[in-house]
Amino acid sequence: MAENRPIQLGNARELLDVLIRAGLIAVLVMFCFEIFQPFLSLMLWAVILAITLYPLNQRLAALLGGRPGWSAAFLVLVGLACLIGPLSLLGTSVAESVKLGINTFENQAIEIPPPPANVQDWPLIGAPLFGIWSHASSDLTWALTQVAPHLKGVSKTLLTQMAGVGTGILVFVLALIVGGVIMAKGEIGHRTGVDIATRISGPQRGPQLAALCTATIRAVAQGVVGIAFIQMLLVGIGLVVMGVPAAGVLALMVLLLGITQLPVLLITLPVVIYVFAHDGVGVGTIVFAVWTLLAGLSDNVLKPLLLGRGVAVPMPVVLIGALGGMLTNGIIGLFIGPVLLAVGYELFMSWVKQPLAAEESQR
Template sequence: MVPTPTSEKALSYGLLDVLIRAGMIAVLVIFCFQIFYPFLDLMLWSVILAITLYPLQGRLKGMLGNNEGYTATLIVLISIGILMVPIYLLGTSIADSVASVMTMVKSGGIHIPLPADSVAGWPLVGKPLYGFWLQAATDLPDLAQKFIPQIKGVSLSLLGKLAGVGMGFLIFFFALIIAGIFMAYGENGARSAVQISSRISGPLKGPKLTELCTATIRAVALGVVGIAFIQMVLIGVGFVLKGIPGAGLLALAVLLLGIMQLPATLITIPVIVFVFVTEGASTATIVFAIYIFVAGLSDNVLKPLLLGRGVDVPMPVVLIGALGGMVANGIIGLFIGPVILAVGYQLFWQWVKDQPQGGGPADQPKS
C-alpha cells in the first residue's frame, strides 16, 4: 500500500505532537528536579530511616492503641534522646581537641625530639628526612613559615570537614523527624511504593521489587551503618571518659572504618598501648583496655544479628558506596552512599536474573 500525501501529513503532525509533549514533559521534569535537588539528601536519608525503623513501629503500635502517629512520635523522641548524649560528648571532645591544638601552636608548646643519626643512613629518603626532622626540632617557627600556604590550606580544609560533620548530624536529626512523619503514614507509603514499582516493572514483579529494595535498605542500614554508629558510640564514650586526646576525632575514624568494613582494632589497639605507656598498668587502665578491646570487637556479635537476612551485598560495593558518597556529599553521603549503591547492585542483578524465556539470540528459530 502506497502512503498518500494525506496520510504522510497526518503522520508528520502526529510525530510533531509527540515531540512537543515529550519536550514539555522533559522541561517539567528538569524544573521539578532543580527545585527538589537541595532536599535530595535529606529526603533520601529520611526514607532510609523510615524503612529501617518501621518494623519497630509495627511492634510498638499495638501497645499504643494501634495509633501510627503516636508510635512514630515516640520512636523519634526516644531516638533523639538516646543520640543526644553521645553526640554531645563527641562534639565537645572535637571542639576541645581543635582548641588545644591551636593553643599549643600559638604558645609554641610543640616539642619535637632530635632525630637519631641512623635516620640519615636510610636509603633514598634518609638525608632529606634527617634534614627536615632536624630543622623541625631546632627551628620549628622558621620551618612553619615556609609552609604557611600549605598549612593554611590544610587547616581550612580540616575546619570545613569538621563543619560538615556538624551539619551532617543536624541533617540527621531533621531526617529523623521527617522519617517519623513517613512512618505515621507507613501503610499508605508501602502501598504507594508497590504501585510505583508495579507501574515500572509490571504487576507481577512490582511487589517483589519493592520487597527486595526494602530488605536491602534495612540490611545495609542496620548491618553496616548502624553497627558502625553503635561501635563509634561505645568506643567514643570510653575515649571521652578516659580523657584520650582527640577522642572525638578518633571516634569519627572508628565510624569511617566501620562503614568501610575495616576492623576498629586499627584504632583501639594503638590507643590501649598509648594509655599503658603514659599511665602504666593499674586497675583503671586495665578496665579501660578490656572495655575498649571488647567494644572494638562488638561488630562480630552485632553483624550476625543485624546484617544479612537473605541479602548478599559484597564488601567492595559497601566500600565504594561509602567513599563515593563521602566525596560527593560529605558526611551525610557516608551514610547514604552504601545504602543507595547496595540497592542499585541488587536491582541490577535482579534484572540480570529475570531474563525472558526464549528471548535470547540462541533461542530464535533458524531460517
C-alpha cells in the same frame, strides 16, 4: 503522492507534539529537582531510617493497641534522647581537632620531640625506629616550613568539612523526626512504593523489586551501617570521657572501619597503648581499656542480632558507597552512600539475571 503528503504532515505534527510534551516534562522535572535538592539527603536518610525501623515500629504498635503513630513518636523520642548527647560530644571534638590542626599548620608549630635513649635497646625494632624517629624530629620542621604555604587551600577544605560535621548531625536528627512521620503512615508508604515499582516494571516484577529494595535497605542499614554506628558511639564516648586527643576524628575512623568491615582494633588497640603510656596504669585507664576493647569487639555480638538475611552485598560495593558518599555529601553521605549503592547493585543484578522475553516464550 498527494495522499502520502497529508500522512507525512500528520506524522510530523504528532512527532512535534510528543517532543513538546517531553520538553515540558523535562523542564518541570528539572525545576522540581532544583527545589527539592537541598532536602534530598535529609529525605533519603529519613526514608532509610523509616524502612529500617518499621518492623520494630509495627511490633511496638501492636503492644500499644494498634497505634503506629504513638509507637513512631516513642521511637523518635528514645532515639533523640540516646543520640543527641553523644553526637554533640563527638561533633564538638571533631570541630576542636580540626581547628587545632589548622592553627598548627598555619603557625608551623608541629614539632616531634627526639626519641628517648632507651628506644635503641628495644629488641628487633629498636635501632631502626630510633633512627627514623631521630631523623623526623630533626628534619620535619624544615619540611613543614617548605610545605605549609601550600596548605592554605587544605585549611579551607578542613573548615568546610568541620562545618559539615555539625550540619550532618543536624540532618541526622531531622531525618529521625521525618522518619517517624513516615513510619506513622507506613501502610500508605508501602502501598505507594509498590505502586511506583509496578508502574515502572509491570504488575509481575513491581512487587518483587519493591520487596528487594526493602530487604537490601534493611540488610545494609542494620547489618553494616547500624553496627558501625553503634561501635562509633561506644568507642567515641570512651575517647571523649578519657580526654584522648582528636577523639571525634578517631571515632569517625572507627565508623569508616566498621562500614568497610575492617577490625576496629586497628584504632582501639593503639589508643589503649597510648593512654597507658601517657596516664600510667590506674583504675581509670584499666576501665577505659576494657570498655574500648569490648566496644571494638561488639560487632561479633551485634552481627548475629542485626545482620539481614537473604541479601549478600559485596563489601567492595559498601566500601565504594561509603567513601563516595562521604566525598559527595559529607558525614551524612557516609550513611546514605552504602545503602543507595547497595540498592542500585541489587537492582542491576536482578535485571541482569532476569530471563529474556525470547527465553520465556520458548519455555
